[in-house]
Amino acid sequence: MTNSDTNANTNYDVIVIGGGPAGTTTASLLAQQGWDVALFEKTEHPRFHIGESLLPMSMPLLKKLGVYDQIESIGQRKLGASFFSETHDQHKSYLFKNSLTKDTPHAFQVKRASFDATLFHACKKHGVSCFENTQVTHCELNAEKPTITVLHKIKSKDNTVITKEKIYQSRFIIDASGRDTFMASKYKIKQANPKHRSAAIFAHFSSATEFPELSSGNIGVYWFKHGWCWLIPFSDGTVSVGAVCSPEYLKTRRGNLDQFLRDTIKLCPKLTTHLNTATLINQAQATGNYSYLSSKIYGKNYLAVGDAFGFVDPVFSSGVHIALRSAFKAAETIDICLKSPKQQEQALKSYSKFVQRGIKGFAWMIYHMLSPSFQHLFMNSKNTFRVEEAIISILSGDVFDNTQVRSRLFLFQCFYHIHKLFHTLKR
Missing domain, CATH: 3.50.50.60 (FAD/NAD(P)-binding domain)
Incomplete structure (x- = not known):
């Protein structure tokens, strides 16, 4: 005590x-x-x-x-965040050193x-x-x-x-x-x-295979049909893996939670390749609408x-x-x-x-994370009007005082609504 x-x-x-x-x-x-x-x-x-x-x-x-x-x-030193989209068959890494301010180039897992x-x-x-x-x-x-x-x-x-x-x-x-x-x-x-309903299931694994795209210690974010998964590498070689999904998807579980997590991971092929031989080292846990x-x-x-x-x-x-x-x-x-x-x-x-x-x-x-228009812009972002730098600044946590970030986020929101309207009219 x-x-x-x-x-x-x-x-x-x-x-x-x-x-x-x-x-x-x-x-x-x-x-x-x-x-x-x-x-x-x-x-x-x-x-x-x-x-x-x-x-x-x-x-x-x-x-x-x-x-x-x-x-x-x-x-584990973390230099950025890597996003993976099966829909776009590509991944996109955002490095913190490329933020608007350039003065906070890393964090830790x-x-x-x-x-x-x-x-x-x-x-x-x-x-x-x-x-x-x-x-x-x-x-x-x-x-x-x-x-x-x-x-x-x-x-x-x-x-x-x-x-x-x-x-x-x-x-x-x-x-x-x-x-x-x-x-x-x-x-x-x-x-x-009222604007967001999500549940999560997560656990730690050992013996995940190497992933060059995450060699810097980046967090990996993997979109799938019902939400997204994360992968966080630790300094001791273990990883944290979880899925964020709708509460309705979580209710579809049959059997034990460990297997449900593995079945959910299989919905992200790029994540699955790194965990095929991985060993679960603690029981999976879940949280409801959090x-x-x-x-x-x-x-x-x-x-x-x-x-x-x-x-x-x-x-x-x-x-x-x-x-x-x-x-x-x-x-x-x-x-x-x-x-x-x-x-x-x-x-x-x-x-x-x-x-x-x-x-x-x-x-x-x-x-807007699960919106197709958001995912398209996020995976194909350009630094027009320094918008990509602002996205990286938000990923870095620069959300309290920086007016530059807020003004450029507004531009990204405009791009999002234009893209969404264009594809709505195109249908």
Whole structure:
């Protein structure tokens, strides 16, 4: 057990619910600013998690957190993203060095168990009181100070696990509970994304064959009839493979999940050739309709960070980057709220706009990912008006502040609608 002493302080400036990238990053930054912070994680690191492909725009953030060298030591260097289309019988690689800014040429593929554990241990080094195996069961925001009720799981000397309930107070609460969406569920403000319905099935494999087109460590994205598959190579030679598809397709499964994943992979011939002799090293997992958003990202003395607010789709590896970037903004916002309560509402509104702008930067491309017109333009992109550079910038995660990216994305959207209209009229 790595819990801080459960008999210690119960009164903090900030309480963070969740020990993933969003929670640990926000907590670390606030502790560095001098605030007394406690973080509660319901499980224990290391633990498996999906979302293993990082983006270049996260690299400066990892350096600011002081963990870049550690992530580099466990990561597979990733220079771009490669897309494969059976319809077009071709593949297209986008290299990060060709983005609009040219200053973030790589990222890493990482196993999230190691990545998250690295951020968690850094969080402890920054002075955060970190509790693992601690489930937050209740939160009360209407009191003078917000309070949470938690269940600590404590292992005794004879390895018996006992549960201890305890109440903590703070001036501000951060919901970084990921897909648990603690606050959104509590206030019933979470809803399935009406613009996007997807499910996923995934696992890790060993002994995949070499693939020269991915020798740089690129993520591979393979379109197929019911959605798309990913392949993520790790530094130890194993790979992560998954399929994103409609919930209806997932319901067609007959038999065990491992075989259903293999059958789905067979719908992508180019991916199949690399996995014919591969060995499944963990049981396949599935998640149902996972695309959701909350109607509010903040409330009285709390805000949500990362997946606790919403999640769209893993196709452009946006999840971890949005978590990290919004965590930096969240720490800045909470610092203002605690120091200048009169500026709290303005600061929280600014935070909300910032995060939603970032999500919107990915969302349009995600929503149109399966459209034939989108696939045609994506596989045959040209750098007219620097549009291809803007696409690469989006793939790099440059979606929060760069107005050049947004203006050129608008041009790509125009090209898309023209192409779609042309082929509609041609029929």
